Amino acid sequence: MPLDLLKASRIQEILSKKVQIKRLDYRPKTVVGLDISYKPGQDTIGCAAAVAIRLDDLKIIDYSIVIDEVTIPYIPGFLAFREMPLMFKALIRLLKRLNEKPVLMVNGHGISHPRKLGIASHIGVVTDLPSIGVAGKLLYGDIVRLKGRDMIIVEGIIAGFVVSGGRDRKKSYYISIGHKISIEDLEYYIDRLFEPEFHCAKPPYPIHIADVMSREAARGRDNFIKWISRNKHLFDLYTEHLEIFSN
DNA sequence: GCGACAG
C-alpha cells in the first residue's frame, strides 16, 4: 500500500494546528510560484518548477527545475504527499540563492481542505513561509457571497475566495489562505497578479509561469530551452540556471 | 447507500 491514509490524516491534523492566519509581518519583494507537471505518457515522472518573480515589475529573477520519480498516487485530500517532496526540493534550491523571504504561491488549496491542510498550507508550515493556495476546482467548503465576493467558508471561517474569469465567468480560481497570511493580504496580492489581458481566464502570474515552465521542462530540454529563448523578455536573470535533468 | 473528490 503506497500511502497510509490514517497516518497521513493524523499528520495533517497535527500540522494544521500550526497554521497561522494573520497579516503578513513584512513586505515580500518576491513571490515564488510552485507547480508540478508530469512527463506525457509517464505520470510517474514529475517535473517541479519553483519560479521567483519580483513583485514590482513581475520579472522572473530566478527559477529551479527538478525532475524525478513520483511514487505516491494522487488521492483527493492527500495531494501534498504526492507532490510536496519534489516541489520542496525545487523550492529549497531556489531559496538558497534567494537572499530574502518570499511569499509562496502553490498550485492547490490552502486551508480550504477537509483537515485544513492543503498542499499550500502544508508547505507553508514546513518552511515557515507565508503561502497562498491557488486551485482550479473547489475541494472542500461552502461558497458564500460576502462583501461582493464569493468567499470559501470552512468551519465558519473565511478560508479564501473565488475569482471568476474568462467569457461569462466560466472559469473560476479558488484562492485560499496557506500560512502566515490574511484574507486582506490575499486580496491585495491576488488582484494584482492576474494578467489583465487574460481576464482571469488563466491562473495568477506566478502559478501560470510555474505551470508553463514545468510543463515545457517535462516535455524535454529542447522544448524548455526554446520556450526560454522565446520568452527572454520575462526574465531578469543575472545568471543562467539551465539545471534541468541535473537530478 | 450515494455523491463528491486539489493535481
Place this chain on the structure above:
DNA sequence: ATCTTGTCGC
C-alpha cells in the same frame, strides 16, 4: 495531472 478531438479567433 495527461490524452483526445474539434472549433474559434488573432
